[in-house]
Structure formats: C-alpha cells, structure tokens
Amino acid sequence: MADAMKQTGQEASNAAYGPPPVIGPGHTFASVTEKIASIVLRKGTKRGWMVGFGLSFLGMLMMLNTITYLVFKGIGIWGNNTTVGWAFDIINFVWWIGIGHAGTLISAILLLMRQSWRTSINRFAEAMTLFAVACAGLFPALHTGRPWLDYWLFPYPNTMGMWPNFRSPLMWDVFAVSTYATVSALFWFIGLIPDLATLRDRATSKIRKVIYGMLALGWRGSTRHWSRYETAYLLLAGLSTPLVLSVHTIVSFDFSIGIIPGWHATIFPPYFVAGAIYAGFAMVLTLGIPIRKYYGLDDFITNRHLRNMAKVMLATGLIVGYGYAMEAFFAWYSANTYEAYMYKNRTTGPYWYIYWLLILCNIAVPQLLWIKKYRESTVMLFVISMFINVGMWLERFVIIVTSLHRDFLPSAWTMYTPTVFDFTMFFGTIGFFLTLMFLFIRILPMISIYEMRTMVPEAKLKSEAHASPDKPAMPPAGGPQESPA
Amino acid sequence: MNVNKESNIYGLMAEFDNPTAVVVAAKKAHEAGYRKMDAYSPYPIEELSEAIGFHSNRVPLIVLVGGLAGLFAGLGLQIWTSAIEYPLNVGGRPLISWPAFVPVTFEMTVLLAAFGAVLGMILLNGLPRPYHPVFNAPRFELASRTHFFLCIEAEDAKFDLGETRKFLESLGANEVTDVEK
Known part of the structure; x- marks a missing residue:
C-alpha cells in the first residue's frame, strides 16, 4: 500500500504531463516531520487560535445551556408539534452525520482506490467525522424526550422483561450510528499511533513525553509491527467502506420505510449517500482552506487536493440533482394523488422558498465548478462549499418538514416555526464541533506524518533493495566471519 | 568480564x-x-x-473470527429476542423476519471485525509496552x-x-x- 502510494507520488512528480505532485518540492523525512509536529509541539499558542477557540467555546456553552434547559422543561421548548414531530432535531442529525461521511470516504475508500492525494487530508477529515458524529448523536438522544432513559435503546436483560423491536428502522439507526462512531474512532486512533510515537520522541517537556508516550502504546516502529499494522489498517479500510455506505442508507430508511409521501421512495438510500459525500466534501473544504492558509500547509494540501475535492463535489452534486429530478418524476409517473400533491406543495406551497433556495444552493451554484478558474480559486471554492453546507441543511428541512406538515388528514395540517431554542441548539452544536476541531489541531498532528514520509522522494527504494535473493551481493557461506571489517 | x-x-x-x-x-x-x-x-x-x-501475519484470521462472531451474535440476538424471548405477533407475520434483521446483523459483523483488526494488531505486536x-x-x-x-x-x-x-x-x-x- 505504502509502496504504491509512494510510487504514485514519484511518478506524478517525474511525468511532465502527469498530474501535479501531491507534496511540494524539496521535502525530506525531516522537513515533513518538523513542519507538522511543530504545529503541535510549539510553545505558546497563536492568538488566532485563541480567538477562534474562544468563540467556538462560547457556542458550545450555548449548546450546554440549551440542553440543560431542555432536560428541565422537555422538548416542548422546541417548535415541534403533533403534526411536525420531527423537525430541527432530525434535520440536524442527518446534516451532521452526512458531513461525517466524507471523512470515512477519504480515509477508507480513497485508500482502497490508491488515491495518493488522500494522505494529507485524511487525518483531519477523520477527526471531522468523529466530531460530526458526536454532534449528530446528541439530537436523536435528546429528541427521545427523556434522554436519561436512552439506554433503553440497547438490548440488555431488564426487569421490565422487554426487548427492543429490531424490525424498526430507528433501532437499526442506533446500531448503525454507534458502530460508525466506534469504528471511526478506532480507525482514527490506529492511524495516530505512529505519529504519537514521533511526538513522544520529539517532545522536550516531560509531561508531553509521558502523555504522548502513553497514547503511543510503546510504538517503536518495528518492521514486524508495521507489517501487522498495514494489514490491520487496510482491513479496517475495507470494513469501513461498506459501513459508511450502510450508515446513510440506514439513516434514509428512517424515512423511506415510513409511508409519508416524500419519504416513501426507493431512491432514498443512494441519494442520501451521495448527498452525505457531497456535504462532507463541502465541509472538508470549509475547514481545510482556512487551516491550510493559517498554518501555511500549501505544500501538503496542494491546489491539486482542492481541485480533486471540487470534482468529487461536482460529481456527487449531480447525483443529488438526479435524486431531486427522480422525486419529481415519481410524483408524476406514480399517478398517486398524495405524491403529486407532495411535490406541488414542495415547489409552490407555504415553504416554496426553502425548496427553491435549496435548488439554488445545491444545484445551481455548484455548476460553477465546471469552470476551471473557479476550481483553482480557493476563495471561490470556499464560497461554493458554504453554499453547499447551507443547501444540504435546507434539503433535509424540505424532506422532513414539508413532507410532514401536510398530513393525510387536512384537519391536522399545520405550519412549523422553529423557536429560539431550535437555533441555539443547532448553532451550539456548530460551536461544539469547532471547539473539538480547534483542540484537535492544537494537540494532535492534523496531517498523518508517517504517511507523508512515504510521499517524499527519499522514500523511494533504489534498485539494489529489489535485487533478487538468488544473486546475493555477499555469498551466504561467507557470513560474519569473512566479511571485511 | x-x-x-x-x-x-x-x-x-x-x-x-x-x-x-x-x-x-x-x-x-x-x-x-x-x-x-x-x-x-x-x-x-x-x-x-x-x-x-x-x-x-495472523491479523486477517482474527478479523475473520471477529466478523463471524459479530454475524452470529447479531443474528442470534435478534432471532432470540424477536421470536423466542419476546415474540410480537404483528398481523400473523413471521416471527423470524430475517430481511428486517439484516442491518443490525451487518453492523455487528463490522463492529466485531473492526475490534478484531485493532486489538489483534495491538496484541500480536505485544503492545502496549512502554x-x-x-x-x-x-x-x-x-x-x-x-x-x-x-x-x-x-x-x-x-x-x-x-x-x-x-x-x-x-x-x-x-x-x-x-x-x-
């Protein structure tokens, strides 16, 4: 795997007509190690980081206050009502979990496809996955109304003599999301072990040596260890690939198993998975562009990385557009009154402006990525990725709220208006997410150092290392005794 | 000396x-x-x-064992709870409704296989060893x-x-x- 990666990198830099290299010129083992580790091991903290962390932390406090109030008063503080029983809570859940998917896609699927450009973005994309899943998990856990009883969702022998209903997609969700969170954490930690050893060996203060040393588990870079490590890492990637596809499929089952018009569609699983990757890459760009600028990481996160991510967004965005088109087609082709009404209500009903904003953000604006000039411009990429972040949130609003608010019984028809606590909870989780991201880039290497070492020209083995064992440079009979001193 | x-x-x-x-x-x-x-x-x-x-190395074998354990544990748990310990008769439909059990079985398979990969690698390497x-x-x-x-x-x-x-x-x-x- 590593070999293939470094060969790709090498070929890329040698071929004049090939794609540009995935690492800036002139880097060595020492320089990549120094550059990435020094961000973590520097003494003192940059002012910009402090300001960003402080603001995010305030957002997190807002979330904690909202949760406290919610636990006291109940979910009546939100705008949900009996017709629109799922609103911001589930919108935000799906939005966050979708964002997480790009991290696994980059770390697992692109690894299996031997895309060497993933190396410099996989670590922080994986961190993004973990933190996004943490934010996502909060919403359904709080939406149960009595979050202190959430452990009832897990199957365990209890005095009530009851078991969960495994035929319910909500149970599948519990298993899918908790498995996803666990496997993502394992994958992330495994990837960190060799870099933690680097930090342990490079740290000068005693306390850092001890903490990084404990986390590194005593990693010493033995080639036997590396061999097992590579096997385990590759197998984890192979396991994560179907896992990530299954998670958003199961999230889409929450809707498509139900009979609500606008939810009950077989297109949902692929369309949700594509939407998740779309949203996730947008978030990687949203975070990656400022981080790269602030820490001067242009040599590692090159324009080629940004361009590739833009292309993935364009492709997945078109799949999402196909999903929207199919929803319209089914509404007409099914000849079902309720489906037809659902589509008419989406496009021209009371929430028409949300639908058309969604089309603007998710379908219209991203078409700018066809133009090379915009794919090359970090400012434009950042702006477009922000549009997609907003668009994907609106998509879930359209799916959830506009489908629910026109029930089968016209007497139940109502409007949904979010309250201030819906917003403090939502923006609070953004603060929580950014707080975790800020802590991560301060205390852990945000780019995989050991994988970057495999990309530098020094890592290419010269031909004598590949010499056939049949023609040894030194006769085996010679042994240590006869070797020249 | x-x-x-x-x-x-x-x-x-x-x-x-x-x-x-x-x-x-x-x-x-x-x-x-x-x-x-x-x-x-x-x-x-x-x-x-x-x-x-x-x-x-033997990491792949441990992953296979973990995956199979997850598969049987996940399927077994659902069949036992849904058909034996706590049967719910919904309009006479079969109690062992296996298609509905696929998602949880799959997730359990992946979960235990992943633990197999991680713990297998760490333990075979003799880590943690400060x-x-x-x-x-x-x-x-x-x-x-x-x-x-x-x-x-x-x-x-x-x-x-x-x-x-x-x-x-x-x-x-x-x-x-x-x-x-």
Missing part, C-alpha cells in the same frame, strides 16, 4: 540514514543466517519486513522520524558481540552500538 557484559546485552543496533541501505543490510543479515533480528523504520516498508523473513530495550540505543528516537535501524539480538544463535559488530559495520551502517537490556 566479557561474559558478564554480553549477558547484559540485548543486541547490536546499526543505524542507517536511508531506506535502501537498511533493506539491503537486512537482506544480507538474513542471508548470513541471522534470524533473531528486527528492523525499525519511521514508516512502513514492505520490502523491509520481507527482508528479515517476516512474510505473513519499556523496551531498543529504546536504550542512543539516537533511537530518530527511528520515529528520519533514520532506519537494524538490530541483531543477542539471543540469535549466530550472535557474537565482536563478529556481529564487524558484520554490521561492513553493511554501511552509520554507527553500530550495543543495546543494553
């Missing part, structure tokens, strides 16, 4: 500054008949583990950054402090040092 010193030696550590040198050295050491040795590098080098004669004699080698902290090391251990049948040192020096090592236990 010499015997005492040798009994306190874990092995001889040779330092190299490029990956090709360490792979070539490891190959020659293997050809010379040394078996109890290990190489240390700041990133994975497939050729290096091949060179010291380490060809396969102390190891090789850390006593001077400059060994570079093994996690820029340099490559080959250690021939004293337990090897062919190990001889003087001769092995000469042999390692002949391989183009920057420096050869004793590693104390």
Whole structure:
C-alpha cells in the first residue's frame, strides 16, 4: 500500500504531463516531520487560535445551556408539534452525520482506490467525522424526550422483561450510528499511533513525553509491527467502506420505510449517500482552506487536493440533482394523488422558498465548478462549499418538514416555526464541533506524518533493495566471519 | 568480564540514514543466517519486513473470527429476542423476519471485525509496552522520524558481540552500538 502510494507520488512528480505532485518540492523525512509536529509541539499558542477557540467555546456553552434547559422543561421548548414531530432535531442529525461521511470516504475508500492525494487530508477529515458524529448523536438522544432513559435503546436483560423491536428502522439507526462512531474512532486512533510515537520522541517537556508516550502504546516502529499494522489498517479500510455506505442508507430508511409521501421512495438510500459525500466534501473544504492558509500547509494540501475535492463535489452534486429530478418524476409517473400533491406543495406551497433556495444552493451554484478558474480559486471554492453546507441543511428541512406538515388528514395540517431554542441548539452544536476541531489541531498532528514520509522522494527504494535473493551481493557461506571489517 | 557484559546485552543496533541501505543490510543479515533480528523504520516498508523473513501475519484470521462472531451474535440476538424471548405477533407475520434483521446483523459483523483488526494488531505486536530495550540505543528516537535501524539480538544463535559488530559495520551502517537490556 505504502509502496504504491509512494510510487504514485514519484511518478506524478517525474511525468511532465502527469498530474501535479501531491507534496511540494524539496521535502525530506525531516522537513515533513518538523513542519507538522511543530504545529503541535510549539510553545505558546497563536492568538488566532485563541480567538477562534474562544468563540467556538462560547457556542458550545450555548449548546450546554440549551440542553440543560431542555432536560428541565422537555422538548416542548422546541417548535415541534403533533403534526411536525420531527423537525430541527432530525434535520440536524442527518446534516451532521452526512458531513461525517466524507471523512470515512477519504480515509477508507480513497485508500482502497490508491488515491495518493488522500494522505494529507485524511487525518483531519477523520477527526471531522468523529466530531460530526458526536454532534449528530446528541439530537436523536435528546429528541427521545427523556434522554436519561436512552439506554433503553440497547438490548440488555431488564426487569421490565422487554426487548427492543429490531424490525424498526430507528433501532437499526442506533446500531448503525454507534458502530460508525466506534469504528471511526478506532480507525482514527490506529492511524495516530505512529505519529504519537514521533511526538513522544520529539517532545522536550516531560509531561508531553509521558502523555504522548502513553497514547503511543510503546510504538517503536518495528518492521514486524508495521507489517501487522498495514494489514490491520487496510482491513479496517475495507470494513469501513461498506459501513459508511450502510450508515446513510440506514439513516434514509428512517424515512423511506415510513409511508409519508416524500419519504416513501426507493431512491432514498443512494441519494442520501451521495448527498452525505457531497456535504462532507463541502465541509472538508470549509475547514481545510482556512487551516491550510493559517498554518501555511500549501505544500501538503496542494491546489491539486482542492481541485480533486471540487470534482468529487461536482460529481456527487449531480447525483443529488438526479435524486431531486427522480422525486419529481415519481410524483408524476406514480399517478398517486398524495405524491403529486407532495411535490406541488414542495415547489409552490407555504415553504416554496426553502425548496427553491435549496435548488439554488445545491444545484445551481455548484455548476460553477465546471469552470476551471473557479476550481483553482480557493476563495471561490470556499464560497461554493458554504453554499453547499447551507443547501444540504435546507434539503433535509424540505424532506422532513414539508413532507410532514401536510398530513393525510387536512384537519391536522399545520405550519412549523422553529423557536429560539431550535437555533441555539443547532448553532451550539456548530460551536461544539469547532471547539473539538480547534483542540484537535492544537494537540494532535492534523496531517498523518508517517504517511507523508512515504510521499517524499527519499522514500523511494533504489534498485539494489529489489535485487533478487538468488544473486546475493555477499555469498551466504561467507557470513560474519569473512566479511571485511 | 566479557561474559558478564554480553549477558547484559540485548543486541547490536546499526543505524542507517536511508531506506535502501537498511533493506539491503537486512537482506544480507538474513542471508548470513541471522534470524533473531528486527528492523525499525519511521514508516512502513514492505520490502523491509520481507527482508528479515517476516512474510505473513495472523491479523486477517482474527478479523475473520471477529466478523463471524459479530454475524452470529447479531443474528442470534435478534432471532432470540424477536421470536423466542419476546415474540410480537404483528398481523400473523413471521416471527423470524430475517430481511428486517439484516442491518443490525451487518453492523455487528463490522463492529466485531473492526475490534478484531485493532486489538489483534495491538496484541500480536505485544503492545502496549512502554519499556523496551531498543529504546536504550542512543539516537533511537530518530527511528520515529528520519533514520532506519537494524538490530541483531543477542539471543540469535549466530550472535557474537565482536563478529556481529564487524558484520554490521561492513553493511554501511552509520554507527553500530550495543543495546543494553
């Protein structure tokens, strides 16, 4: 795997007509190690980081206050009502979990496809996955109304003599999301072990040596260890690939198993998975562009990385557009009154402006990525990725709220208006997410150092290392005794 | 004196500054008949583990066992709770409604297989192990950054402090040092 990666990198830099290299010129083992580790091991903290962390932390406090109030008063503080029983809570859940998917896609699927450009973005994309899943998990856990009883969702022998209903997609969700969170954490930690050893060996203060040393588990870079490590890492990637596809499929089952018009569609699983990757890459760009600028990481996160991510967004965005088109087609082709009404209500009903904003953000604006000039411009990429972040949130609003608010019984028809606590909870989780991201880039290497070492020209083995064992440079009979001193 | 010193030696550590040198050295050491040795590098080098004669590992087997355990545990849990312990008759539909059990079975399979991969790798590697004699080698902290090391251990049948040192020096090592236990 590593070999293939470094060969790709090498070929890329040698071929004049090939794609540009995935690492800036002139880097060595020492320089990549120094550059990435020094961000973590520097003494003192940059002012910009402090300001960003402080603001995010305030957002997190807002979330904690909202949760406290919610636990006291109940979910009546939100705008949900009996017709629109799922609103911001589930919108935000799906939005966050979708964002997480790009991290696994980059770390697992692109690894299996031997895309060497993933190396410099996989670590922080994986961190993004973990933190996004943490934010996502909060919403359904709080939406149960009595979050202190959430452990009832897990199957365990209890005095009530009851078991969960495994035929319910909500149970599948519990298993899918908790498995996803666990496997993502394992994958992330495994990837960190060799870099933690680097930090342990490079740290000068005693306390850092001890903490990084404990986390590194005593990693010493033995080639036997590396061999097992590579096997385990590759197998984890192979396991994560179907896992990530299954998670958003199961999230889409929450809707498509139900009979609500606008939810009950077989297109949902692929369309949700594509939407998740779309949203996730947008978030990687949203975070990656400022981080790269602030820490001067242009040599590692090159324009080629940004361009590739833009292309993935364009492709997945078109799949999402196909999903929207199919929803319209089914509404007409099914000849079902309720489906037809659902589509008419989406496009021209009371929430028409949300639908058309969604089309603007998710379908219209991203078409700018066809133009090379915009794919090359970090400012434009950042702006477009922000549009997609907003668009994907609106998509879930359209799916959830506009489908629910026109029930089968016209007497139940109502409007949904979010309250201030819906917003403090939502923006609070953004603060929580950014707080975790800020802590991560301060205390852990945000780019995989050991994988970057495999990309530098020094890592290419010269031909004598590949010499056939049949023609040894030194006769085996010679042994240590006869070797020249 | 010499015997005492040798009994306190874990092995001889040779330092190299490029990956090709360490792979070539490891190959020659293997050809010379040394078996109890290990190489240390700041990133994975497939050729290096091949060179010291380490060809396969048992991580995939543990992953398979973990995955199968998850598969049967997940399916078994659902069948037992839904059909035996707490049967719910919904309009006379079958109690073992296996298509509805696929998602949880799949997730359990992946979960236990992933634990198999991670714990299998960590435990087979003998980690966590905060102390190891090789850390006593001077400059060994570079093994996690820029340099490559080959250690021939004293337990090897062919190990001889003087001769092995000469042999390692002949391989183009920057420096050869004793590693104390």
